[in-house]
Amino acid sequence: MPIQTTANIWHNGKLIPWDKAQIHVMSHVIHYGSSVFEGIRCYTQPSGAGVFRLQEHMQRLIDSAKIYRMPLPYTVEQLSAAVIDVIEANGIAPCYIRPIAFRGYGEIGVNPLKSPIDVYIANFPWGKYVPGNEGADVCISSWSRLAPNTMPSLAKAGANYMNSQLIRMEAEVNGYSEGIALDVNGYLSEGSGENLFLVRNGVLYTTPLANSVLNGITRSSVITLARQLGIEVVEQTLPRELLYISDEAFFTGTAAEVTHLRSVDRILVGDGSMGPITSALHEEFFGIVNGLKADRYNWLTPVNVKVAEPVGV
Ligand SMILES: Cc1ncc(COP(=O)(O)O)c(C=O)c1O
Secondary structure: OOOOOOOEEEEOOEEEEHHHOOOOOOOHHHHHOOEEEOOEEEEEEOOEEEEEOHHHHHHHHHHHHHHOOOOOOOOHHHHHHHHHHHHHHHOOOOEEEEEEEEEOOOOOOOOOOOOOEEEEEEEEOOOOOOOOOOOEEEEEEEEEOOOOOOOOOOOOEOOHHHHHHHHHHHHHHOOOOEEEEEOOOOEEEEEOOOEEEEEEOOEEEEOOHHHOOOOOHHHHHHHHHHHHOOOOEEEOOOEHHHHHOOOEEEEEEOOOEEEEEEEEOOEEOOOOOOOHHHHHHHHHHHHHHOOOOOOOOOOEEEEOOOOOOOOOO
16 A cells, blocks of 8 residues: 655654655665564544554553664653654544664664664554455465564564565465464464454454464453453464364454454355454444543543544645
């Protein structure tokens, strides 16, 4: 999808024009993939606009950076305020927000420790991520997810997305909306940019953090909502074939939100339609983010945007 430009991008504490947010080709990140980033959504509600779980996303950015010995010179509060500033300056809601921290220009060689750390935050309109209005048709990827003790899955690092690109390209080239990767031991892991849930006999299952998944913020939100609805939630290692015989399955993610899976490897999941547990969670999730249900967990941080419509190019 082409990027829709905006007026401003936040850079190391200041708003700068979109076209000035540029880096040198010899920056460390270009050569060695040394970046960590976030993806966040801001939704509109009847009473205004709000960013979903902003502090949790900024904490994960700081955690990702810490894993890579990249100390960010900003706190969760400062980064959260910066996100609000850039949204308000651009006047765009709903929108997707992309904070990124990386090793910049200065040194050559793999060791990043002497290269400067740059932080940018952009926002732009972005709609549906996983194609398929009647549910997504997905496949099991021939690519495995990151092996333990190679690329840390809990860090949302740019370099991890080379693996995600292989999964997503293969899926799309073969006519699927998305791919699900197994971990190196052959157990279910996650989609190229989404966590995975399935339902069997009324129990909601998802893969645990040790199966090479990102600690998804939508994942944790859905677990909270499910428990409140009285649904049993089990986080455990899951065999691939459980997906084929599941009653329901869905992805969660900031970009994917809650997307039901119609089929896996052309095998229908249940009868292919969105099942009752997925529907209940879908309704709760969108009810809260769209302001139709009370924000009972304080997941939304208000933002003051006068134009409640995308104003990108
Ligand atoms: C690999 C991967 N897994 C899972 C997710 C879902 O995480 P979240 O719900 O925090 O967006 C994402 C998206 O950030 C992702 O890239």
